[in-house]
Amino acid sequence: MSKPLLELLIAGIKFALVLGFVSVNALFLIWLERKVSARIQNRMGPIYVGRPQGWLQTAADALKLLTKEDIIPAGADRLTFVVAPAVLFTSAVLLFVVIPFGPGLIVRDLKLGVAYAAAVSGLAVISLVMAGWGSNNKYSLVGALRSASQMISYEVSLILAMLSVVILAGSLSTVEIVEAQSRIWFIALQPLGFLIYFIALLAELNRAPFDLPEAESELVAGYNTEYSGMRWAIFFLAEYANLFAGSALAVTLFLGGWQGPWLPPVVWFFLKTFLVIVVAMWLRWTLPRVRPDQLTSLGWKLLLPAALVNLGVTGFLVLAG
Amino acid sequence: METVTAILKGGWSILVGLGITFRRMLRPPVTLRYPEERPELPPIYRGMPALLSDPETGELRCTACGVCQRTCPLEAIHMEPAPLGPDKKKRPASFTLDMGRCMVCGLCAEACAFNALTMAGRYELAGYTRQDLIFSLEELAEIGRGYRENNQAPPRPAGARAQDGGGVQ
Amino acid sequence: MTTAEKTATQSEEVLEQVLTVNFGPQHPSTHGVLRVVARIRGEYLQDAEPDLGYLHRCFEKIAEGWTYPQIVPLTDRLDYLAAITNEWAYVLAVEKLLGLQVPERAEYIRVIVGELQRILSHLLWMGAYALDLGATTPFLYVFQERERLYDLMQLVTGARMTYNYLRIGGVKRDLPPEFFPLLEKALDNVLKVADEYQALVLENVIFQARTKGIGVLPPDLARQYAISGPMLRGSGVAWDLRRSEPYSVYDRFDFAVPTGQNGDCYDRAVCRVEEIRQSARIIRQAVAGLPAGEVRAKVPAAIRPPAGEVYTAIESPRGELGVYLVSDGGPQPYRLKWRAPSFVNLQVLPEIARGAKVADFIAILGSIDIILGEVDR
Numbered sequence: 001m002s003k004p005l006l007e008l009l010i011a012g013i014k015f016a017l018v019l020g021f022v023s024v025n026a027l028f029l030i031w032l033e034r035k036v037s038a039r040i041q042n043r044m045g046p047i048y049v050g051r052p053q054g055w056l057q058t059a060a061d062a063l064k065l066l067t068k069e070d071i072i073p074a075g076a077d078r079l080t081f082v083v084a085p086a087v088l089f090t091s092a093v094l095l096f097v098v099i100p101f102g103p104g105l106i107v108r109d110l111k112l113g114v115a116y117a118a119a120v121s122g123l124a125v126i127s128l129v130m131a132g133w134g135s136n137n138k139y140s141l142v143g144a145l146r147s148a149s150q151m152i153s154y155e156v157s158l159i160l161a162m163l164s165v166v167i168l169a170g171s172l173s174t175v176e177i178v179e180a181q182s183r184i185w186f187i188a189l190q191p192l193g194f195l196i197y198f199i200a201l202l203a204e205l206n207r208a209p210f211d212l213p214e215a216e217s218e219l220v221a222g223y224n225t226e227y228s229g230m231r232w233a234i235f236f237l238a239e240y241a242n243l244f245a246g247s248a249l250a251v252t253l254f255l256g257g258w259q260g261p262w263l264p265p266v267v268w269f270f271l272k273t274f275l276v277i278v279v280a281m282w283l284r285w286t287l288p289r290v291r292p293d294q295l296t297s298l299g300w301k302l303l304l305p306a307a308l309v310n311l312g313v314t315g316f317l318v319l320a321g
Numbered sequence: 322m323e324t325v326t327a328i329l330k331g332g333w334s335i336l337v338g339l340g341i342t343f344r345r346m347l348r349p350p351v352t353l354r355y356p357e358e359r360p361e362l363p364p365i366y367r368g369m370p371a372l373l374s375d376p377e378t379g380e381l382r383c384t385a386c387g388v389c390q391r392t393c394p395l396e397a398i399h400m401e402p403a404p405l406g407p408d409k410k411k412r413p414a415s416f417t418l419d420m421g422r423c424m425v426c427g428l429c430a431e432a433c434a435f436n437a438l439t440m441a442g443r444y445e446l447a448g449y450t451r452q453d454l455i456f457s458l459e460e461l462a463e464i465g466r467g468y469r470e471n472n473q474a475p476p477r478p479a480g481a482r483a484q485d486g487g488g489v490q
Numbered sequence: 491m492t493t494a495e496k497t498a499t500q501s502e503e504v505l506e507q508v509l510t511v512n513f514g515p516q517h518p519s520t521h522g523v524l525r526v527v528a529r530i531r532g533e534y535l536q537d538a539e540p541d542l543g544y545l546h547r548c549f550e551k552i553a554e555g556w557t558y559p560q561i562v563p564l565t566d567r568l569d570y571l572a573a574i575t576n577e578w579a580y581v582l583a584v585e586k587l588l589g590l591q592v593p594e595r596a597e598y599i600r601v602i603v604g605e606l607q608r609i610l611s612h613l614l615w616m617g618a619y620a621l622d623l624g625a626t627t628p629f630l631y632v633f634q635e636r637e638r639l640y641d642l643m644q645l646v647t648g649a650r651m652t653y654n655y656l657r658i659g660g661v662k663r664d665l666p667p668e669f670f671p672l673l674e675k676a677l678d679n680v681l682k683v684a685d686e687y688q689a690l691v692l693e694n695v696i697f698q699a700r701t702k703g704i705g706v707l708p709p710d711l712a713r714q715y716a717i718s719g720p721m722l723r724g725s726g727v728a729w730d731l732r733r734s735e736p737y738s739v740y741d742r743f744d745f746a747v748p749t750g751q752n753g754d755c756y757d758r759a760v761c762r763v764e765e766i767r768q769s770a771r772i773i774r775q776a777v778a779g780l781p782a783g784e785v786r787a788k789v790p791a792a793i794r795p796p797a798g799e800v801y802t803a804i805e806s807p808r809g810e811l812g813v814y815l816v817s818d819g820g821p822q823p824y825r826l827k828w829r830a831p832s833f834v835n836l837q838v839l840p841e842i843a844r845g846a847k848v849a850d851f852i853a854i855l856g857s858i859d860i861i862l863g864e865v866d867r
């Protein structure tokens with residue numbers, strides 16, 4: 001076999017592995033979210049399908065959703081409506097390319113890994129706008145516009161917070177960033193940066209308290225009001241795939257990635273990632289939702305200046321040695 | 322300075338909230354896993370009406386006086402008296418209860434002067450057809466026999482009978 | 491024009507356009523089957539008009555065909571979260587027509603179950619309001635306490651929501667002895683959950699940002715619209731029928747009437763949470779002072795009040811619940827008019843929602859505390 005063909009084959013296998021991992025992991029995270037919320041609310045959560053803890057519930061739900069009738073509303077923009085969930089899922093899967101699960105366990109160690117991650121995660125909002133526009137529903141449209149306005153308010157701070165880490169590590173490659181944290185995790189050097197990144201991450205993932213695009217008490221279900229069955233399931237899976245990818249990126253940038261004593265690196269990586277995820281879930285089941293303009297004002301008036309100052313100070317300190 | 326205190330206070334309030342939900346997380350679930358577990362209902366719990374029979378003779382206590390039928394605001398009860406037998410006792414020939422109409426208010430049981438009709442505490446009232454919701458004399462008597470442990474209705478306050486007997490004039 | 495340009499201008503048009511949006515009758519936060527026709531421009535609300543009638547059941551007309559005792563269970567179905575207060579307003583009107591003196595013990599029992607009912611209703615509101623603002627968890631917390639209180643109500647009345655407990659001339663039956671220790675424990679828990687709610691929701695920075703200065707109802711406007719209940723008290727008017735025009739035995743209890751200052755959603759929320767604490771105080775006093783005796787007055791077999799008309803009003807959890815009852819001397823009322831507080835309070839929605847943001851609209855609607863069973867009757 002020639003070399004490019006072999007590489008293509010290996011890339012294909014890696015891609016299939018990532019795809020399988022993303023889907024299974026998303027199903028697990030949905031189950032986890034339901035269990036965490038149930039514990040917080042003194043409920044049981046799913047218990048019947050897959051006893052004793054209902055661990056097969058989400059798989060059953062996914063199967064049920066796959067068999068449901070595929071409804072495209074009359075007057076919908078068919079192409080955008082159909083493509084939107086796929087775009088969201090693609091953007092979620094693409095993020096996994098640069099996530100280092102362990103030493104050597106990365107799909108592709110890009111030189112511009114962080115920049116790539118920032119660019120790919122920005123794709124998600126296109127899908128939401130497509131979904132909102134394509135649905136021909138007013139609630140969906142308002143939800144889509146909200147997600148667009150939300151994106152411009154947090155994206156800059158998110159990237160600035162990532163940049164301060166890049167300055168510290170002196171590299172845009174995710175693997176090199178993790179290796180640069182062998183002595184001290186960047187969260188110790190960048191507590192403010194981590195806070196900014198985490199808040200902006202919650203906004204990017206459309207999670208409470210920033211779940212404005214799908215605010216169900218206001219917009220019914222926001223951009224995915226008209227979605228049902230398989231397409232809705234893909235939205236849902238992509239949401240949780242994004243949650244994992246975003247948290248994994250937070251671990252890579254701030255929490256030392258796979259590094260840690262005693263346990264194998266992969267275990268450390270997953271432990272940290274799930275910790276970040278559980279904190280995000282905990283926040284979601286504690287806080288009310290902010291208003292769109294409050295998020296914008298938080299993004300521009302608080303996060304952005306703080307991120308700029310953080311970046312400036314970091315740059316100065318690194319320059320000064 | 323004010324902004325900084327506001328931010329700190331806001332952040333603190335979020336931490337307080339997280340603390341509360343965390344403490345709640347440590348408590349066990351309060352869920353009652355119906356139908357595997359069942360609630361314990363007080364004896365006066367109403368549920369659907371049923372006919373009571375005398376625990377000794379096993380005979381229905383109903384004398385077909387028709388007060389329940391007249392008291393029911395929703396006309397859920399239809400009762401026909403039987404012709405007098407040799408023992409000169411009045412009995413119902415038929416007694417139908419339409420649970421599709423019943424609102425479980427309990428006025429019929431209160432009005433009954435012979436303690437022959439009671440709210441039997443049964444709360445699973447769904448059926449697959451409307452016919453399932455119509456209960457005959459025999460079915461009501463059967464439900465009443467299953468209600469043996471509470472066969473003695475709670476003592477009624479004075480004046481109750483007089484007032485609730487006054488249904489449609 | 492290229493396709494891209496065309497799409498761009500089209501989207502601009504849509505953005506500038508005023509969208510007419512239906513909130514309801516099926517919508518997650520219309521609290522039943524309320525339909526609100528809202529005209530929004532972007533995130534701003536230009537106008538909101540409530541459209542009623544999806545739950546209309548001809549209550550007033552049905553009542554004209556039923557005898558006086560038969561109507562009591564029917565009133566349970568109006569404000570189904572505060573069934574006792576409905577029964578109370580109705581039996582009070584009939585008793586006034588009859589000139590009937592209710593035994594003192596019955597009055598005290600009515601106060602106890604009535605205030606329990608107020609706590610139950612406010613607890614649900616607390617949870618639902620947090621839900622409106624996107625916080626799911628407080629809803630489950632208040633429901634746990636509600637379950638315990640409903641168990642108590644069930645112990646007393648034999649049902650969970652539609653009690654049919656009050657009778658013309660008293661109450662159906664006396665309080666069982668096992669009720670009192672359970673009540674004491676349940677009240678402690680309610681106060682605990684109220685404090686928890688205060689820390690988790692009322693003092694939360696996001697909740698305050700969402701409710702402070704939102705949906706301001708000035709006292710003058712409130713008076714013009716005949717607003718009552720926590721809505722009015724949130725605007726700073728200390729008007730509570732239990733204090734201003736005491737009915738039953740409310741003049742014997744010591745309790746505060748909480749009021750707000752700004753008349754915004756936040757003040758209404760604070761008022762309701764404080765009212766729970768005051769209701770617990772009233773219940774404790776009533777249990778301590780519970781006199782012995784009958785729980786039901788002697789009432790003739792067939793109730794035929796003398797011809798005439800009465801108006802009675804009590805303070806329901808939502809405001810002034812009025813019953814206007816006309817008798818022609820027959821066994822059935824000639825006319826029964828129900829002044830439902832949430833129906834009256836809902837009228838002011840367009841006034842205070844105009845110019846608000848869509849998210850604020852939900853906050854404002856939730857703060858009115860409407861029950862559609864009562865609004866539509």
